Amino acid sequence: MDFWNQRNVLVTGCTGFLGWHLTAELIEKKANVTGLIRDYNANSPFFTSGIDRSISIVNGDLADYSTLERAINEYEIDTVFHLAAQAIVGVANKNPISTFEANIKGTWNILEACRNTDRVSRIVVASSDKAYGSQKKLPYTEECPLQGEHPYDVSKSCADLISMAYHTTFNLPVCITRCGNLFGPGDYNFNRIVPGTIRSILNGQAPVIRSDGSPVRDYIHVKDAVDAYLFLAEKMDTPGIHGQAFNFGTNEPLSVLELTEMILATAGRQDLKPEIQATSSGEISKQYLSSKKAQDVLGWRPRALIQERLEETLDWYKANSK
DSSP states (O other), rough: TTTTTTTTEETTTTSSHHHHHHHHHHHHHHHHHEEEEEEOOTTTTTHHTTGGSSSSEOOOOTOOOHHHHHHHTTOOOOEEEEEOOOOOHHHHHOHHHHIIIOOOOOOOOHHHHHHOOOOOOOEEEEGGGGGOOOOOEEEEEESSSSOOOSHHEEHHHHHHHHHHHHHHHHHEEEEEEEEEEEEOTTTTOOSSSSHHHHHHHHHHHHHHESSSSEEEEEEEEHHHHHHHHHHHHHHHTTTTTTEEEEEEOSSEEHHHHHHHHHHHHHHHHTTTOEEEEEOEEEEEEEOOOOOOOIIIOOOOOOOSHHHHHHHHHHHHHHHHHH
16 A cells, blocks of 8 residues: 555556546545546546546547656656557457557557656556467467567567567666456457346356357456556556566466356356357467466466356346346
8 A cells, every 4th residue: 555655657458448447446545646537538537436526637649759758757756667569359350450559559659658757667567468460389478479460460470579678778667568468347349258248147048159169368357457557556556577478377278168157157157058040250269378487477376266256247237237
């Protein structure tokens, strides 16, 4: 609590799923939070929960370098959490240019703005397990090459490498997070497997699986991801941490079908058999992480097992279904 008390923090992507959870936790810890907001969605949890009334807001886009530089200087920012991104794989496949603009150009803009001030002491950049692309050996470790092949994956590989370059060349105090797939309360992107399946269950409908059900992924609860981001930022004054990337996952990889069936069992609705469409394309079949480095170096591990987190998540959607 004392670490964040009155510390000036900028969160890009503060209205997003991870962003509003992280912002709420920083407020709880008494940080002075500034949020970069591009779009106003009155129905998003960020606004309906009133978080917007507890922070300073800068209206603008990552593509506008001058806005970023002004925000960092005027609000005397010490810590930056760069979360803003176009995060949907399907959208990236349909519209790669806007994804590259947001995820690649947006990253170099925020890093350049930080480089041109002497105020910022720590920058945490959100990458993804997708940055690793397809690997012959799993789970991914931080030593694996970054070799995304599809638009979203490539955008994350590039942002990751650009962040490393700014540390190596300019000694910028950067660390990188590579998380598995996030789930938890407040995710209204029903194209994602967890909220989509839960909505189907609450409507008494069979959940739809766009793939053939076999893709394997890491799934990490948003509260555990927030904990990971804060944990890492608090450790960044430790010698040797700057310039490092860390995987954050549960070490419990699941196939899409296994996860869907787990959610159905949690809800007691095994009678709703998944509808497997097998129509998705442009995705890697197996992606999952080793979090050993985060455990050994940072002392981080998720606070609960996936089953417990699914129960919490299902309860939240039951209480907040629209």
